[in-house]
Amino acid sequence: MTIFKRGFAALAAGALSTALAVPAFAEPVKFDFWFGLSGDLARVVDTLCKNFNDSQKDYQVVCTSQGNYDATLQNTIAAFRAGKQPTVVQVYDVGTATMMLSGAYKPADKLMEENGYKIDYSDYFPGIARYYATSKGEMLSFPFNSSTALMYWNKDAFAKIGKTEAPKTWEDVAADLKALKDAGYDCPMAINISANESWQLMEQFSALHNQPIATKNNGYDGLDARLEVNKTKFVQYVTDLKKWYDAGLVKIKSKDLGQDMVQAFATGTCQLILTSVGDHGTVGRTQKEGMKWDVAELPVYAGTERKNSLVGGASLWVLSGKSDADYKGAAAFLNFIHDPKTALFWSTNTGYIPVTKSGFDFMKSNGFYDKAPYKGREVAIASLTASEPTEITRGIRLGNFTQIRAEFGTQMQAIFANKVSVQEGLDALVKNGDAILERFQQTYPGKTLP
Amino acid sequence: MEKRVTFSKWTIGILFAVPQLILIFTFFYWPAGQAVYWSLTLQQPWGGGNIWVGLDNFRSILSNASYWDSITASMIFAGISTGLAMTIALVLAALTDRQLAGSWLYRVVLIWPYGIAAPALALAFRFILAPEAGFMAVVNQVWPGSWDPGLDGTDAMASIIIAFSWKYVGYNFIFFLAAFQAIPRSLIEAAAMDGSGVIRRFWDIQFPLITPTIFFLLVINITESFQDSFGIVDIMTAGGPANATNLMVYKIYSDGFKGLDYSGAAAQSIILMLLIIALTIVQFRFIERRVHYR
Numbered sequence: 001m002t003i004f005k006r007g008f009a010a011l012a013a014g015a016l017s018t019a020l021a022v023p024a025f026a027e028p029v030k031f032d033f034w035f036g037l038s039g040d041l042a043r044v045v046d047t048l049c050k051n052f053n054d055s056q057k058d059y060q061v062v063c064t065s066q067g068n069y070d071a072t073l074q075n076t077i078a079a080f081r082a083g084k085q086p087t088v089v090q091v092y093d094v095g096t097a098t099m100m101l102s103g104a105y106k107p108a109d110k111l112m113e114e115n116g117y118k119i120d121y122s123d124y125f126p127g128i129a130r131y132y133a134t135s136k137g138e139m140l141s142f143p144f145n146s147s148t149a150l151m152y153w154n155k156d157a158f159a160k161i162g163k164t165e166a167p168k169t170w171e172d173v174a175a176d177l178k179a180l181k182d183a184g185y186d187c188p189m190a191i192n193i194s195a196n197e198s199w200q201l202m203e204q205f206s207a208l209h210n211q212p213i214a215t216k217n218n219g220y221d222g223l224d225a226r227l228e229v230n231k232t233k234f235v236q237y238v239t240d241l242k243k244w245y246d247a248g249l250v251k252i253k254s255k256d257l258g259q260d261m262v263q264a265f266a267t268g269t270c271q272l273i274l275t276s277v278g279d280h281g282t283v284g285r286t287q288k289e290g291m292k293w294d295v296a297e298l299p300v301y302a303g304t305e306r307k308n309s310l311v312g313g314a315s316l317w318v319l320s321g322k323s324d325a326d327y328k329g330a331a332a333f334l335n336f337i338h339d340p341k342t343a344l345f346w347s348t349n350t351g352y353i354p355v356t357k358s359g360f361d362f363m364k365s366n367g368f369y370d371k372a373p374y375k376g377r378e379v380a381i382a383s384l385t386a387s388e389p390t391e392i393t394r395g396i397r398l399g400n401f402t403q404i405r406a407e408f409g410t411q412m413q414a415i416f417a418n419k420v421s422v423q424e425g426l427d428a429l430v431k432n433g434d435a436i437l438e439r440f441q442q443t444y445p446g447k448t449l450p
Numbered sequence: 451m452e453k454r455v456t457f458s459k460w461t462i463g464i465l466f467a468v469p470q471l472i473l474i475f476t477f478f479y480w481p482a483g484q485a486v487y488w489s490l491t492l493q494q495p496w497g498g499g500n501i502w503v504g505l506d507n508f509r510s511i512l513s514n515a516s517y518w519d520s521i522t523a524s525m526i527f528a529g530i531s532t533g534l535a536m537t538i539a540l541v542l543a544a545l546t547d548r549q550l551a552g553s554w555l556y557r558v559v560l561i562w563p564y565g566i567a568a569p570a571l572a573l574a575f576r577f578i579l580a581p582e583a584g585f586m587a588v589v590n591q592v593w594p595g596s597w598d599p600g601l602d603g604t605d606a607m608a609s610i611i612i613a614f615s616w617k618y619v620g621y622n623f624i625f626f627l628a629a630f631q632a633i634p635r636s637l638i639e640a641a642a643m644d645g646s647g648v649i650r651r652f653w654d655i656q657f658p659l660i661t662p663t664i665f666f667l668l669v670i671n672i673t674e675s676f677q678d679s680f681g682i683v684d685i686m687t688a689g690g691p692a693n694a695t696n697l698m699v700y701k702i703y704s705d706g707f708k709g710l711d712y713s714g715a716a717a718q719s720i721i722l723m724l725l726i727i728a729l730t731i732v733q734f735r736f737i738e739r740r741v742h743y744r
Binding site: 070073074077080081098101102103104194252254256257258259400402403406409410411413414416417419432435436439442443444445 | 492493494495496497498501510514516576580581582583584587598599600601602603686687688690691692693704705707708709710711713714
């Protein structure tokens with residue numbers, strides 16, 4: 001018994017002395033950053049964090065991947081309710097409205113100002129800044145990974161039908177798809193119709209054609225916004241897609257069926273797809289040997305005055321309830337990310353585009369867009385800056401938009417399975433989507449979007 | 451003089467029960483109570499506040515046509531997958547019990563599926579049943595367009611039923627085999643000497659004697675098919691196409707966690723709980739009468 005006691009006392013004394021001995025010099029302030037990217041992209045984020053930690057001695061960011069965007073938001077909410085939230089969190093584009101009403105953040109512009117960083121907000125591409133800014137133009141979060149949708153086309157296949165340029169209008173696309181089919185291509189164009197494709201099929205299409213998705217300027221002017229995609233040019237678009245699908249010109253490709261559309265394009269199975277510029281690297285790495293392909297801006301209907309496309313991706317939010325030291329670190333981290341050199345690192349290693357003009361210029365001056373694997377990505381910038389953002393093309397600010405996207409997938413599947421007509425399906429999308437919006441509005445009574 | 455341990459004071463009994471009660475309270479009654487409270491309010495996801503709305507959440511769910519579709523889909527799924535999993539397991543167990551050549555091997559192998567996690571087996575079945583790349587691609591080559599779970603709701607429902615039944619065949623098999631082996635050999639041998647064949651012996655002796663096991667598995671299978679289907683649906687169909695496989699438990703997840711509608715999801719989970727309780731009561735009330743306990 002005494003031996004045990006003595007041993008215990010010695011252990012305790014040892015523990016005490018180590019505890020006293022450690023903090024002789026200042027430890028760097030550690031703070032958490034949660035993000036929603038995985039695989040290759042997560043490794044790039046880890047490198048980015050390491051670069052930040054190596055660049056100075058005062059702060060240390062601990063970067064943790066939560067797997068995907070949905071899980072990041074869910075876990076952050078759970079952590080926030082338990083008072084254990086990270087300091088910085090990456091929230092995807094459509095979570096913006098939810099974040100703005102959460103009351104759980106520290107405005108990014110205020111944070112930077114308080115900590116003595118001068119950020120030139122006019123340096124951001126307006127299409128990107130306006131998506132994340134309040135209606136008054138204040139930046140509540142920092143744009144991080146940004147992309148937009150592009151059309152990928154197979155040059156070899158188009159050469160067979162005597163074309164050397166990508167189609168610019170949907171009328172041209174229709175003719176080309178027909179020609180490709182006649183030339184023996186089994187899958188002229190691939191699409192998918194799950195919730196994820198709401199982005200390129202509905203949101204980007206509507207922005208390019210300056211068509212609203214919802215009233216109240218896509219929700220920027222109030223929580224009482226309601227969907228109206230069942231009476232815009234989008235109806236015509238879905239009707240055409242369905243017609244081309246029935247004629248065998250458009251095929252549905254998804255992972256559940258065996259091959260997603262990016263794989264279908266990279267292997268040369270399908271000749272035309274619409275997807276994010278973020279897939280540019282993937283196609284380049286996985287393409288069939290010797291296949292010639294390029295990217296172009298998404299087509300528009302003939303006679304349309306083309307507007308800017310929408311930014312996709314995520315922004316960085318700083319959450320409330322942390323210490324001043326944490327906020328100093330967060331500000332330093334955001335400043336680091338804002339640096340053009342970081343933009344070059346980030347875009348080189350991912351398919352994402354730079355978010356500031358200075359970042360873009362820095363990359364151009366470095367010859368980034370002249371080299372083979374990255375050539376073509378500048379089309380994304382051209383698409384994003386095709387016009388000044390209008391009241392409608394600055395973005396979408398709707399509550400629970402994730403659920404509306406899910407509803408989009410549901411109704412598109414019903415339409416393509418011939419269960420309902422195009423108009424019936426889109427009417428149902430609007431009806432069910434409005435119920436989601438109404439519920440969101442009821443959850444936040446008396447609150448308004450900043 | 452009866453020798454029995456008795457407690458003079460009931461407080462001692464309570465004290466012994468306390469650890470268990472605390473566990474049940476913390477992990478069952480408290481969360482369930484929380485769910486009931488949430489279902490009667492509108493919760494802001496970030497915890498900024500809530501509003502008492504009474505039964506509004508239930509009203510809006512029950513007046514939603516897509517929720518009734520979800521209930522129907524869950525019922526169809528529960529009925530068919532329970533039937534399949536139990537029938538196949540029963541046949542396999544009966545055959546294994548007959549000590550056919552190699553039955554020891556079947557005994558081991560047939561238990562494995564239950565040991566595989568739902569998402570893993572769903573991934574495997576997603577590949578097997580993929581219309582363009584997997585095993586079913588062969589079928590599609592013979593009859594083009596006959597199998598398309600990406601757009602055809604019936605095909606998608608069939609996929610998740612197959613995957614779920616496959617898993618539960620293993621579970622049911624263990625219980626059926628144990629039940630068969632608990633039947634005294636002498637009964638079966640006596641019947642055999644009286645000249646009854648295999649099928650006759652099965653229906654007249656074995657089947658009636660294992661009805662308690664059948665009843666137990668029926669209750670468990672139906673309950674599990676409402677709850678344990680989540681991993682399979684999530685990986686294989688994500689509720690699609692066009693909500694054809696949006697089972698109740700998956701809808702709770704997607705509305706609650708993806709849609710951040712905590713109150714609506716809480717209300718749905720209350721409804722699901724009541725439904726399972728009701729189904730179980732019905733089974734005990736009407737089916738258990740036909741069960742013979744020894």
